[in-house]
Amino acid sequence: MKYIFQFLRILLFCFLGELLHSLLPLPIPSSIYGLALLLAALKIRLVKLEQIKEASGFLIAVFPLLFVPGAAGIMELGPLLAEIWLPVLLSIVLVTALVMAAAGKSAQVVIRWKETRHG
Amino acid sequence: MAELLTRGAVWGVLLTGGAYALGILLQKKTGKAWCNPLLLGSLFVILFLRLCRISYSDYQASAGPVNYLLLPATVSLAVPLYEQWEALRKNTAAILSGIAAGVLASTGSILLLAWIFQMDPAAAVSLLPKSVTTAIGADISRELGGIPALTTAAIILTGIFGNLSAQGICRLFRISDPVAKGVGIGSAAHAIGTARALEIGPVEGAMSSLSIAAAGILTALLCPFAARLLP
Numbered sequence: 439m440k441y442i443f444q445f446l447r448i449l450l451f452c453f454l455g456e457l458l459h460s461l462l463p464l465p466i467p468s469s470i471y472g473l474a475l476l477l478a479a480l481k482i483r484l485v486k487l488e489q490i491k492e493a494s495g496f497l498i499a500v501f502p503l504l505f506v507p508g509a510a511g512i513m514e515l516g517p518l519l520a521e522i523w524l525p526v527l528l529s530i531v532l533v534t535a536l537v538m539a540a541a542g543k544s545a546q547v548v549i550r551w552k553e554t555r556h557g
Numbered sequence: 558m559a560e561l562l563t564r565g566a567v568w569g570v571l572l573t574g575g576a577y578a579l580g581i582l583l584q585k586k587t588g589k590a591w592c593n594p595l596l597l598g599s600l601f602v603i604l605f606l607r608l609c610r611i612s613y614s615d616y617q618a619s620a621g622p623v624n625y626l627l628l629p630a631t632v633s634l635a636v637p638l639y640e641q642w643e644a645l646r647k648n649t650a651a652i653l654s655g656i657a658a659g660v661l662a663s664t665g666s667i668l669l670l671a672w673i674f675q676m677d678p679a680a681a682v683s684l685l686p687k688s689v690t691t692a693i694g695a696d697i698s699r700e701l702g703g704i705p706a707l708t709t710a711a712i713i714l715t716g717i718f719g720n721l722s723a724q725g726i727c728r729l730f731r732i733s734d735p736v737a738k739g740v741g742i743g744s745a746a747h748a749i750g751t752a753r754a755l756e757i758g759p760v761e762g763a764m765s766s767l768s769i770a771a772a773g774i775l776t777a778l779l780c781p782f783a784a785r786l787l788p
Binding site: 445448449452455465466470472474476477487491493494497498500505507509510513518519522525526528529531532533537540541543544546548549552 | 569573574576577594595598599602603606607613616617620623624626627628629630631632633634636637639640642651652654655656657658659661662663666667670671673674676680684687688690691692693696697700704706707709710711713714715716717718719720722723727729730732734736737738741742744745746748749751752755766768770773774777778
């Protein structure tokens with residue numbers, strides 16, 4: 439029973455996210471609205487952590503598995519990828535490494551700078 | 558048999574889970590990082606469909622329930638964020654500058670690649686949102702005249718690469734702070750990278766979750782302008 443209620447609570451926030459997505463003309467998907475609303479609900483204690491903990495833990499644990507059907511869709515792109523494989527490969531390997539380095543390093547520089555300033 | 562596989566409601570989920578489970582077993586057996594269950598699972602699914610001559614759309618329909626869970630799973634990322642609220646509050650400036658740097662680096666370098674290879678605009682636009690989550694990325698691509706299926710493929714491959722190389726890249730660039738690591742992984746490799754960040758540590762996982770949302774929104778705002786700079 440506990441798990442049903444937990445899952446339903448999370449689904450309710452998914453629905454609220456979909457509702458906001460259909461009402462607001464912003465380039466933000468339902469999932470991000472839902473995430474923000476659930477975070478706000480947790481912060482103002484409208485929802486307590488124990489009321490969603492197990493169900494959300496399960497969903498996060500299976501997260502990578504959920505991408506398998508989408509990833510298998512690559513089999514449909516054969517001819518297109520044969521044409522532009524080099525820029526696609528570079529954008530996946532090189533650009534991803536560059537983005538991770540740029541984002542991580544910038545964040546770290548600001549953190550270290552604040553630490554030295556405050557002693 | 559063929560009928561069961563094209564009309565049945567269960568086999569798609571079973572195949573998805575089975576292929577992924579086989580990937581987990583192989584990773585345990587070999588202990589190799591590149592034996593990633595998502596990578597191997599997806600390859601097994603493709604192999605199975607090819608061998609049995611089943612179309613991707615039949616599989617996609619039957620695996621629908623798996624896709625269905627993506628939305629509640631993404632919403633659930635609010636939990637690690639909530640649990641790490643203090644780290645988030647203390648490092649707001651650092652987190653935001655990291656995410657902004659990541660989005661600029663991503664958009665800028667895709668533009669550069671498009672110019673170097675004189676890419677077709679539809680293909681180049683499809684690669685622009687490749688570091689953000691599929692829900693946002695596919696929408697951006699569709700809106701700007703890209704090929705959503707190519708965007709989804711690029712996003713997922715980016716995620717798998719980011720997931721596999723996160724530790725190595727952070728070590729190479731001497732990114733050791735947990736907050737900075739999470740920001741880097743989430744900005745570059747969205748939810749699939751976040752799965753790795755959550756394994757590395759709770760702070761890394763929370764910051765990576767946050768970066769999915771923030772980098773996605775920033776990219777959506779920036780892409781229409783970047784698309785005008787394409788060759």
